[in-house]
Each structure stands twice: as structure tokens, then as C-alpha cells.
Amino acid sequence: MAADRWELAGAVWQETDLLLWKPPTAMFSINAFYTPDGDRRWLRN
Incomplete structure (x- = not known):
């Protein structure tokens, strides 16, 4: 992730x-990341 x-x-x-x-x-x-307009994005770590 970090290059330096x-x-x-x-x-x-x-x-x-x-x-x-x-x-x-x-x-x-x-x-689950939710934006104020109701959009959502999922991330599995």
C-alpha cells in the first residue's frame, strides 16, 4: 500500500x-460505507 x-x-x-x-x-x-444521498459501497478487508 505505502510505497515510501x-x-x-x-x-x-x-x-x-x-x-x-x-x-x-x-x-x-x-x-459498508454510506453517502448522504443513500449510495453505499462495500469493502471486505
Whole structure:
């Protein structure tokens, strides 16, 4: 993902609402990103 050096920075989540589902013993999560107009995007990590 990162091609070079990077560092964490403080930020506020913006532009979408997030529904995150992760079973307690799972090594992955399912994420649903919702925009204010009701559009949604799914991401499995």
C-alpha cells in the first residue's frame, strides 16, 4: 500500500457513514460505507 515512508495523523471521518461488522474471532471485517444521498459501497478487508 505505502510505497515510501508514512506516518499517522489525527483526522475526523468525513463524507460517509460506516457500518462495520467483524465477528469476534474473525481475521476480517465487512464494511459498508454510506453517502448522504443513500449510495453505499462495500469493502471486505
